[in-house]
Amino acid sequence: CSAGVPQPSHVLLAMGRDEEQARSSLRFSLGHTTTTADVDALVEAIGPVVERARAAGVVGGAGSATKKAAG
Numbered sequence: 001c002s003a004g005v006p007q008p009s010h011v012l013l014a015m016g017r018d019e020e021q022a023r024s025s026l027r028f029s030l031g032h033t034t035t036t037a038d039v040d041a042l043v044e045a046i047g048p049v050v051e052r053a054r055a056a057g058v059v060g061g062a063g064s065a066t067k068k069a070a071g
Contacts, residue, residue: 008022017025028042 008017008019009025012022012025013019026046030039
């Protein structure tokens with residue numbers, strides 16, 4: 001794990017992501033004990049958290065990395 005490290009993830013860079021995408025990515029670990037309810041709770045919570053981070057200037061604008069990854 002490299003949480004809190006200022007460098008972009010070397011794994012994401014190796015997968016072809018640029019530095020902005022690698023720096024603005026989140027990783028969620030799922031296991032055999034993860035339930036559908038756990039995933040549903042994450043999906044429900046992540047939107048407001050990302051919006052607060054964007055408002056605080058912590059992450060890029062709406063979908064900046066997502067648009068690049070999809071394109």
